[in-house]
Amino acid sequence: MLEVKDIHVHYGAIHALKGVTLNVKQGEIVTLIGSNGAGKSTLLKTISGLLHPTKGDVVFLNNSIIKKDSKYIVKSGITQVPEGRHIFPGMTVYENLLMGAYLRKDKDGIQQDLESVYKRFPILKERLRQDASTLSGGEQQMLAMGRALMARPKLLLLDEPSMGLAPILVQQIFDIIKDINATGTTILLIEQNARMALSIADRGYVMETGKIVLSGTGEQLSQSEEVKKAYLGG
Amino acid sequence: MVQFLQQIVNGLSLGSIYALIALGYTMVYGIIKLINFAHGDIYMLGAYVGFICTVQLGLGFFPALIIAMVTCAIIGVVIEKIAYKPLRNATRIAALITAIGVSYFLEASTQKIMGTSAHSFPDVLGTQTFNVLGVVISMKQIIIFVVTILLMLLLQYVVQKTKIGRAMRAVSVDADAAQLMGVNVNATISYTFAIGSALAGAAGVLVGIYYNTVSPLMGLVPGIKAFIAAVFGGIGIIPGAMFGGFFIGIVETLVTGYGSSLYKDAVVYIILIIILIVKPAGLLGKNVKEKV
Numbered sequence: 001m002l003e004v005k006d007i008h009v010h011y012g013a014i015h016a017l018k019g020v021t022l023n024v025k026q027g028e029i030v031t032l033i034g035s036n037g038a039g040k041s042t043l044l045k046t047i048s049g050l051l052h053p054t055k056g057d058v059v060f061l062n063n064s065i066i067k068k069d070s071k072y073i074v075k076s077g078i079t080q081v082p083e084g085r086h087i088f089p090g091m092t093v094y095e096n097l098l099m100g101a102y103l104r105k106d107k108d109g110i111q112q113d114l115e116s117v118y119k120r121f122p123i124l125k126e127r128l129r130q131d132a133s134t135l136s137g138g139e140q141q142m143l144a145m146g147r148a149l150m151a152r153p154k155l156l157l158l159d160e161p162s163m164g165l166a167p168i169l170v171q172q173i174f175d176i177i178k179d180i181n182a183t184g185t186t187i188l189l190i191e192q193n194a195r196m197a198l199s200i201a202d203r204g205y206v207m208e209t210g211k212i213v214l215s216g217t218g219e220q221l222s223q224s225e226e227v228k229k230a231y232l233g234g
Numbered sequence: 235m236v237q238f239l240q241q242i243v244n245g246l247s248l249g250s251i252y253a254l255i256a257l258g259y260t261m262v263y264g265i266i267k268l269i270n271f272a273h274g275d276i277y278m279l280g281a282y283v284g285f286i287c288t289v290q291l292g293l294g295f296f297p298a299l300i301i302a303m304v305t306c307a308i309i310g311v312v313i314e315k316i317a318y319k320p321l322r323n324a325t326r327i328a329a330l331i332t333a334i335g336v337s338y339f340l341e342a343s344t345q346k347i348m349g350t351s352a353h354s355f356p357d358v359l360g361t362q363t364f365n366v367l368g369v370v371i372s373m374k375q376i377i378i379f380v381v382t383i384l385l386m387l388l389l390q391y392v393v394q395k396t397k398i399g400r401a402m403r404a405v406s407v408d409a410d411a412a413q414l415m416g417v418n419v420n421a422t423i424s425y426t427f428a429i430g431s432a433l434a435g436a437a438g439v440l441v442g443i444y445y446n447t448v449s450p451l452m453g454l455v456p457g458i459k460a461f462i463a464a465v466f467g468g469i470g471i472i473p474g475a476m477f478g479g480f481f482i483g484i485v486e487t488l489v490t491g492y493g494s495s496l497y498k499d500a501v502v503y504i505i506l507i508i509i510l511i512v513k514p515a516g517l518l519g520k521n522v523k524e525k526v
Contacts, residue, residue, distance in 0.1 A: 048414055074416035086411035088404050099404050102397070105518040151416070 001026045002047070002078075002155055003188055006020065006159050007056035009042055016042045017053070019211040024155065024188050029181050031077065031197040031218070033231055035205035040190045043207075044157050047188075048080045049073045060155070075103050077154035083190075085144040086123065089133035093124055096143055099148030110150070117146040130194045136168060138169040145176065149185075158189045174200055182192045194231035199220045206231075236368040241491040242484060247375045247444060249483020250382035254437035256475035257389065258310075264406040264470035265426045268318060268329050272297025272336035274311075274457015276431045279340065280438025281355075281417030281448040282348060288358050295358045295443070299381070302439045303432040311424045321419070337417030337453075344450040350449070352449035354441040377494045378440045385436060386476055389429065395470060402426055406470070455499075459486075462506045468516025477518065 002024040002222040009017040017039050024030045028223060032040050042128055045051045047058055048072035056064045065073050079100075080220040088096050097117060101110045118125035127135060130155050141161055148156060158177065170193065178200050191197035198218045206214035206227060214226060221227050255277050262270045280302040287298035317336050321329045362373040393399040404412040405422045413419055441456070442448045463482040467474025482502055489498040509516065 011401055027315060050413060069418075070413045071416045073419055074414070079415050082411060082414060086408055086414075088411065089409050090407055091400070095403075098397075099412070099415045099417075101399060102401065147415070160247055 001061060003057075003059040004043070004047070005057045005059065007043070007046060007053045007058065009039075009046055009051055009053045011042075016210055017046070018191070019056070020207070020210070020212055022205050022212060022215070024186060027059055027181075027184070027185055029187045029189060029200055030203035031191055031204045032207055033194040033197055033204060033221075033227075034076055035230075037209075038207040040207055041120070041159055042083075044080055044159050044188075046192060047073075047078065047157060057153070071103065074216065075125040076152055077152075078157065079148040079151040079153035079155075080157040081148045081159060083159035083163065085140045087132045087135070087140050087143050087147070089131065091132055092129050092136070093132050093143060094128045096147050097124070099151050100147035104150070109152070111150060113150055117170045119151055120149075120179070121146050132136075138165050138195045141165060141169075141173060142176075145173075145180075149180070153185060154226075155186045158187060160192060162191065162193045171195060194227065195222075196229075235423040238488075238493065239367075239369045241487045243369055243371055243375060244483030244491075245487035246480065247378045247483070248278050248349075248487055249480035250378050251437045251441050251444070251456065251479075252463045252483050253458060253476045253479025254382055254385065254433045254440070254462045256463040256479045257386075257445055257472065258434045259461050259464040259473060260467070260469055260475040261426050261430045262404075263464070264323070264472075266318070266329075267326065268333065269461070270305060270318075270430075271330070271333040271457070272313060272340060273430070274453035275337050275340035275344075276310055276453070276458070277434040277441075277456060277460075278305050278344065278448075278450065278453030279309060279446060280435030280437070281452060282344060283435065283512060284439030284442050285355055285448045288356055288394065290354075295377075298358070299439050304435075304439070305433040306435025307428040310339075310427040314424060314427040319423075327441040341450050341453070348450065350450060352452075355446045355448055357443075357446065357500045359443055366426040375442055378444060381436065381440060389433070389472070392429070398422070400424055406449055414481075419436055459502060462502060463513055465516060467511050468519030471518050474516055478516075 004020055004022050007020045009160065020043055020059065034040055046053055049068055053066065057064055059078060060078060065075065065076065088099060095112060104110055106157050119133050123139055124143055135143060161173050161177065165173065174191055177187060177189065189197055189201065198221050201218040203217050204221045205212050207220065214221065214224065249333050255273065258273050259270065262268055283302040284298045284307045287301050313336055316317045317332050318329055321332060359374050359377055364371045393402060400415045401412065401422045402425065404417060405419055459482055460479065463478035464475045466481065467478030485505065486498045486502060489501045
């Protein structure tokens with residue numbers, strides 16, 4: 001479904017991604033783990049069209065999207081939930097959700113998806129008219145995910161969804177991710193919480209300083225000595 | 235009391251004009267964090283378009299108003315594309331200096347084409363006045379006020395209720411996240427310039443009618459006053475600009491009425507200084523805390 005081929009990204013003199021290759025197949029949950037600064041978010045930004053690589057290609061559904069703008073990419077079915085959630089403060093929860101459906105014109109479909117977002121995240125329905133910035137961290141994460149789902153994505157990119165959340169919420173968020181996947185959305189998940197991420201992922205990649213250093217099924221990576229030592233605390 | 239009410243009526247007319255100009259300042263600042271110092275000159279161009287429409291083409295008030303708004307909207311968008319867009323990622327001071335350059339360019343070009351002296355604006359609205367309990371209200375004042383309120387309601391509707399309005403608000407708080415929703419940030423910025431400039435164009439026509447005169451440098455002082463109005467209300471906040479505009483207009487006429495017109499500018503600047511010391515985010519502004 002998604003193929004990232006030998007991507008290089010530079011921030012000025014910094015060589016942030018040094019030839020990253022990975023793929024995501026239809027229906028999978030694929031996770032990308034690695035420490036801070038490894039280049040995980042840079043990769044997602046590149047896939048979403050916010051950054052443009054100096055070399056390499058990204059192919060989505062047999063279409064190269066590397067030269068396209070983010071509008072085209074969202075339209076073709078990739079939506080990102082950015083790190084730090086980035087909900088729109090000063091806008092209501094409802095308006096935030098509508099922003100997710102910005103490129104859609106099918107009123108009925110939007111209404112349907114609103115209903116299913118309310119079902120998945122009942123708390124959002126309760127807070128519909130509230131300023132999004134007054135939500136708690138966990139609620140904001142749910143809003144960011146609900147907003148992304150409003151685009152009806154084929155591939156959902158999640159950047160650190162568990163960041164800064166209480167453990168009980170982390171479990172809840174991961175359950176929701178599994179559930180979203182079960183209803184047919186393919187997921188590429190970036191996490192620092194490697195244990196949780198690997199437990200729900202079909203496959204995983206480990207990234208270090210701009211390169212993929214290891215890959216395998218979730219199971220294999222959880223058992224790998226290197227991963228255990230570096231990311232699972234021994 | 236009658237004199238006080240009279241000054242309030244006069245102040246509302248002047249304040250309408252400041253408010254319309256202040257809206258453009260505040261919207262542009264809200265979306266690209268640029269103080270568009272050429273904005274006062276857009277207002278001047280609006281006045282000239284109104285002048286050409288009424289005097290040389292013999293059109294009435296409303297056609298002139300619409301044509302001025304459309305022309306200014308186009309000019310605003312073109313200025314943004316040519317002068318500001320290439321500097322989107324440059325330092326803010328570079329964009330600010332460019333804005334001042336654009337301001338001089340517009341003033342000098344108008345002087346070149348229309349001459350440096352003032353032109354008198356015809357009385358397209360008549361000189362009819364009404365006497366309400368001793369307070370004299372002119373037809374012009376009523377029309378200026380009504381047109382301003384209608385434009386403000388329209389603006390509030392567009393910003394709060396339409397898709398493009400949501401996109402404008404989204405881009406102004408988080409351009410990257412808006413882009414991730416598929417919003418075309420450049421187009422949204424163009425819309426903002428178009429709307430802000432159209433409002434300034436409307437203000438230009440209204441002021442031409444109110445004071446019966448247009449001149450190439452007429453945008454300078456009202457531009458600064460409107461900027462103060464925007465800062466006073468809280469720059470980037472639309473209701474703040476409306477409130478600030480009316481407030482500054484009323485203060486000015488009250489100072490003129492009860493003190494001396496010599497002091498009116500001084501008082502306005504003193505108010506700005508006090509606001510910047512006491513509540514730098516402006517009257518309606520709040521210090522936004524970000525959750526991480």
